[in-house]
Amino acid sequence: MSRFGDYLDDRIGFRRRMQAMLEHPIAGGPSWARSVGFTLVFLLIVLTATGLALMTTYAPTVEAAWASVHFTTYLLPHGWLLRGLHRFAGEAMLVLAAAHVAMLAMGGAHRRPREVGYLAAVFGTGAIAAECITGGLLPWDQQGYWARRVEIGIMQMGPAGSDLARLVQGGPELGQLGLTRMFAAHVIVLPLVVAALFRLRRRSEWTFAEKIAARHNTGFESYLPRQLARDLALAASAALLVGYMTNKVHGPSLDAPADPASDYPARPEWYLMWLYEVRRHVHGPLEFWGTLGVPVLIGLVFVALPWLDKKAHGASVVGIVAVVLAAGAIGGLTYVSTERDRHDAKFQKARNEANKRATTAITLAKKGVPPSGPLVMLRDDPELHARALFTDKCASCHVLGDMGDKKKADAPVLDGWSTEAWIMSMLHDPDGDERFGRTPYKGEMPSMDVAPKDDKGDFKPMSKEEMTSVAKFLATGEGEGGEKIIKDRCTTCHLYKGEGDDNGEETAPELAGYGTLPWVRSQIADPSTPATYRKNALGKHKMPKLDGEISPAEIDLLARFTLAKAKGLPFP
Amino acid sequence: MANTDRRSLLKVVLASGAAALCASALAPPIAYVVAKRGGASGEKWVRTVRLDQLPEGRPRKVKIVTDVHDAWKLDKDAELGAVWLIRNGDKVRALSVVCPHLGCSVGASEGGKGFTCPCHDSSFTADGKRQNGPSPRDMDPLETRVTDGFVEVDFRRFRQGTPERIEVG
Numbered sequence: 001m002s003r004f005g006d007y008l009d010d011r012i013g014f015r016r017r018m019q020a021m022l023e024h025p026i027a028g029g030p031s032w033a034r035s036v037g038f039t040l041v042f043l044l045i046v047l048t049a050t051g052l053a054l055m056t057t058y059a060p061t062v063e064a065a066w067a068s069v070h071f072t073t074y075l076l077p078h079g080w081l082l083r084g085l086h087r088f089a090g091e092a093m094l095v096l097a098a099a100h101v102a103m104l105a106m107g108g109a110h111r112r113p114r115e116v117g118y119l120a121a122v123f124g125t126g127a128i129a130a131e132c133i134t135g136g137l138l139p140w141d142q143q144g145y146w147a148r149r150v151e152i153g154i155m156q157m158g159p160a161g162s163d164l165a166r167l168v169q170g171g172p173e174l175g176q177l178g179l180t181r182m183f184a185a186h187v188i189v190l191p192l193v194v195a196a197l198f199r200l201r202r203r204s205e206w207t208f209a210e211k212i213a214a215r216h217n218t219g220f221e222s223y224l225p226r227q228l229a230r231d232l233a234l235a236a237s238a239a240l241l242v243g244y245m246t247n248k249v250h251g252p253s254l255d256a257p258a259d260p261a262s263d264y265p266a267r268p269e270w271y272l273m274w275l276y277e278v279r280r281h282v283h284g285p286l287e288f289w290g291t292l293g294v295p296v297l298i299g300l301v302f303v304a305l306p307w308l309d310k311k312a313h314g315a316s317v318v319g320i321v322a323v324v325l326a327a328g329a330i331g332g333l334t335y336v337s338t339e340r341d342r343h344d345a346k347f348q349k350a351r352n353e354a355n356k357r358a359t360t361a362i363t364l365a366k367k368g369v370p371p372s373g374p375l376v377m378l379r380d381d382p383e384l385h386a387r388a389l390f391t392d393k394c395a396s397c398h399v400l401g402d403m404g405d406k407k408k409a410d411a412p413v414l415d416g417w418s419t420e421a422w423i424m425s426m427l428h429d430p431d432g433d434e435r436f437g438r439t440p441y442k443g444e445m446p447s448m449d450v451a452p453k454d455d456k457g458d459f460k461p462m463s464k465e466e467m468t469s470v471a472k473f474l475a476t477g478e479g480e481g482g483e484k485i486i487k488d489r490c491t492t493c494h495l496y497k498g499e500g501d502d503n504g505e506e507t508a509p510e511l512a513g514y515g516t517l518p519w520v521r522s523q524i525a526d527p528s529t530p531a532t533y534r535k536n537a538l539g540k541h542k543m544p545k546l547d548g549e550i551s552p553a554e555i556d557l558l559a560r561f562t563l564a565k566a567k568g569l570p571f572p
Numbered sequence: 573m574a575n576t577d578r579r580s581l582l583k584v585v586l587a588s589g590a591a592a593l594c595a596s597a598l599a600p601p602i603a604y605v606v607a608k609r610g611g612a613s614g615e616k617w618v619r620t621v622r623l624d625q626l627p628e629g630r631p632r633k634v635k636i637v638t639d640v641h642d643a644w645k646l647d648k649d650a651e652l653g654a655v656w657l658i659r660n661g662d663k664v665r666a667l668s669v670v671c672p673h674l675g676c677s678v679g680a681s682e683g684g685k686g687f688t689c690p691c692h693d694s695s696f697t698a699d700g701k702r703q704n705g706p707s708p709r710d711m712d713p714l715e716t717r718v719t720d721g722f723v724e725v726d727f728r729r730f731r732q733g734t735p736e737r738i739e740v741g
Contacts (some may be wrong), residue, residue, distance in 0.1 A: 062645075149675050153673070154733070170609060172740040175642040177642075266690070267691075347690070350690055
């Protein structure tokens with residue numbers, strides 16, 4: 001080993017540099033604060049390694065990004081671990097870098113001749129924040145997409161904002177070119193910037209320490225062993241924390257695939273919530289200052305600190321004031337914002353919807369995602385598509401399962417519709433709340449076994465047996481007795497196989513095939529044909545026709561879905 | 573003396589040469605990255621729903637389904653966005669769902685009167701007039717026309733965050 005070391009040293013002279021590093025003088029002696037720099041470098045190494053590993057399973061296109069992140073997280077062994085380590089190491093780095101700047105500012109480490117190193121830390125923190133922000137877009141999920149869309153909107157408010165937004169997005173809208181650009185920035189441009197600033201900072205600190213050591217010659221410990229021990233201990237704690245967080249949440253989550261046409265209650269990541277809160281309170285002409293001006297101003301104060309601080313030695317009052325104000329504002333605003341969202345029922349409802357969609361998308365994608373992307377996967381899934389159609393076209397009047405609002409419904413509840421039990425209750429009490437009671441059909445159909453109020457004694461109640469055979473026949477098509485009763489008693493108002501109701505002007509529907517798929521399909525497409533409710537259906541009874549509004553395939557899907565759900569059968 | 577002059581002149585010349593060399597290497601990629609790209613603006617009529625499918629007075633959100641270009645991709649019949657349609661007899665008013673504030677999707681307010689943005693709580697009247705919240709202008713109206721019984725919308729997009737309405741291409 002030592003001979004190989006000699007051989008290498010002879011050619012690349014590494015021992016000299018290693019020695020210089022280990023024996024480098026530490027100004028002011030070893031300290032924990034100084035270990036933060038080492039930990040940041042350690043986290044950068046973790047991020048580079050996990051990032052490179054993640055790049056082997058990531059694809060930066062609008063169609064593939066979400067699917068590849070899903071694949072990484074849920075299908076590849078340990079993919080969640082890699083993603084988790086990468087995410088939490090990144091966030092740890094952001095927090096630590098900000099804390100580092102705060103400590104430097106308060107301790108006076110921004111003063112001449114250390115200001116270049118201090119500025120490297122300030123800009124480095126900015127670059128790390130940019131890493132977190134660009135990284136958040138890469139899964140191309142709702143969370144990342146909408147947060148970035150809003151942030152780009154904020155950017156557009158500033159001077160030359162439109163041009164800057166174009167530069168970042170590669171066009172007028174956030175799409176493929178924007179994803180490619182943010183990917184490039186995240187994996188190569190920003191890491192190089194961060195590494196270069198780290199190096200600049202170390203050069204500045206070393207030059208400073210060497211100068212002081214040359215002047216005083218005493219009171220200087222070398223880096224080895226006490227500072228190095230502290231560095232390793234702090235880095236190990238950071239590693240443990242990142243590992244703990246990753247394990248605790250089992251890797252970071254994935255929201256539903258980005259959908260530019262959706263309603264999404266956009267919120268930024270936790271570390272930007274304070275900015276979000278500012279934005280909620282300042283409107284009108286102050287808007288620019290609230291959303292862009294204040295954060296830029298805070299940044300500028302920290303950048304200008306070396307020139308704002310007139311004191312030459314000791315703790316920096318200006319620095320302490322700046323840090324306390326910034327930390328207090330950021331902490332307070334974050335708290336206020338998170339609390340309000342937690343108690344905002346409307347937001348929670350929207351968030352629940354979004355979570356449901358995410359869970360569905362994640363479950364579906366485990367079977368594979370088509371090359372056209374996860375949105376097409378979601379759109380073409382029969383159950384989701386049918387649910388969306390029902391919610392959009394039917395649920396403002398009807399209720400079916402968890403769709404529709406019972407309080408607002410003015411059309412029959414469809415749960416159990418056309419089953420034997422449902423027909424029985426229809427024959428007995430058609431104006432029950434869940435049937436015609438809240439609809440324009442109220443009072444149109446008489447009960448078969450309860451005499452009407454204006455009965456003059458000529459009401460003939462239908463017997464229980466008769467009702468059962470009618471219900472059985474309508475629900476299953478079985479039993480000739482039921483069919484006979486229908487032909488005898490029901491066709492005064494109803495049609496049966498196109499016959500009955502002599503003048504054809506009644507409103508009661510065709511009973512042949514009632515509750516079958518063709519009947520339902522016909523009713524959805526156009527309730528005003530003789531196949532179901534006839535021409536009166538559209539007028540005062542106002543069930544709209546969907547023929548022409550949605551495709552025949554969608555009508556068929558909606559019919560199959562509604563029938564299956566009403567009867568409690570599996571779908572599809 | 574003349575020798576030092578010549579050396580410093582040489583330095584300047586060589587340094588400028590090196591700078592020019594670097595610039596010639598950097599200029600093409602920078603020009604490439606900052607070049608303005610993106611589609612042309614202008615009218616884009618998109619067919620939506622049939623007029624008789626719109627309820628009187630009550631706003632309805634309809635999707636804008638059309639050919640969507642994104643970089644090298646052409647997605648036929650894809651969802652480009654959505655608009656709110658409000659029918660008043662034979663006239664239809666269209667409002668873009670994109671919030672003029674920061675671009676979230678504006679939804680119908682609870683209770684059905686007017687619109688609210690889920691992101692920063694900007695609210696608008698049923699006519700799209702700015703009511704509360706941070707939005708700098710009213711909701712963006714879009715031109716409509718009825719052709720063969722179908723409502724067509726001239727779908728455009730506007731810059732966010734500005735009091736004036738500036739179209740983006």
